Amino acid sequence: MGDVWGRQTRFRAVADRFDKLAPRDLVITLRSLRRRFGGLASRAALDAAVMAAIDAPDGAEPSLRGRFEQAAQAAALVENELSKALDHDDPVVAAAALDASERHFLDVPGTGMSPAQAVDALADDAERAADRLESAAATELTRAVRVAGGGTTTPAALGAELARTEIGALSAIEDLLDRLAG
Numbered sequence: 001m002g003d004v005w006g007r008q009t010r011f012r013a014v015a016d017r018f019d020k021l022a023p024r025d026l027v028i029t030l031r032s033l034r035r036r037f038g039g040l041a042s043r044a045a046l047d048a049a050v051m052a053a054i055d056a057p058d059g060a061e062p063s064l065r066g067r068f069e070q071a072a073q074a075a076a077l078v079e080n081e082l083s084k085a086l087d088h089d090d091p092v093v094a095a096a097a098l099d100a101s102e103r104h105f106l107d108v109p110g111t112g113m114s115p116a117q118a119v120d121a122l123a124d125d126a127e128r129a130a131d132r133l134e135s136a137a138a139t140e141l142t143r144a145v146r147v148a149g150g151g152t153t154t155p156a157a158l159g160a161e162l163a164r165t166e167i168g169a170l171s172a173i174e175d176l177l178d179r180l181a182g
Contacts, residue, residue: 018160018167023133023141026156027041029163030130033170034123040173041119064176068118069174071169072125073105078165079125082158085145086132092146098161133159 021029081097096102113121131158133141141156 002130016164018164019157021160021163023136023138026159026163027130027134029167030133030159033126033163033166035169036120037119037122037166040170040177041115049063060179064173064180065112065115065118067169067173067176068115070105070148071166071173072113072118072121074100074103074165074169075101075122075125075162078162079129079157080090080130082129082155082162085153085155086136086140087156090146092148095147095149095159098147102163122169126162126166129159129162164175164178 018026018029048079078097081093084091085093094102096104138156141159142154144152145154145158147153
């Protein structure tokens with residue numbers, strides 16, 4: 001199974017670099033995303049070829065606007081589940097928070113975000129998550145949290161998934177910008 005960014009999904013069996021980050025490093029990574037996504041939005045706005053193609057789908061893949069929207073929706077979902085995991089005594093988080101193949105968002109014509117709005121949403125979610133992770137005690141970050149449909153996770157793993165989701169989207173959008181400008 002893959003998602004729109006081409007990653008392997010369904011509760012990864014192999015740890016990746018995000019799973020290995022210490023909470024402090026995860027916070028630093030999340031805080032860097034506002035600048036990194038802001039550079040993408042600026043680049044998209046300055047390139048006439050990109051602006052002409054912003055709503056045009058790239059074959060079977062979503063348009064640039066669609067990629068920004070999907071990234072913002074996915075980040076919001078994961079950040080909300082992270083907050084739930086930290087705020088509730090016996091939370092059950094959505095499987096989609098950890099498994100991109102479970103994420104299904106409605107595409108409602110005329111309600112889409114501009115890339116700049118999506119960047120703000122992505123950065124805000126990353127900042128909120130960084131704040132939550134930074135202020136949480138180690139025992140809070142490592143406590144077992146149930147996942148709907150079976151299994152468990154931790155708030156730290158949800159924070160890592162948010163970084164993974166946003167950086168995966170960042171890379172895919174950079175690649176699409178390169179192809180459109182190309």
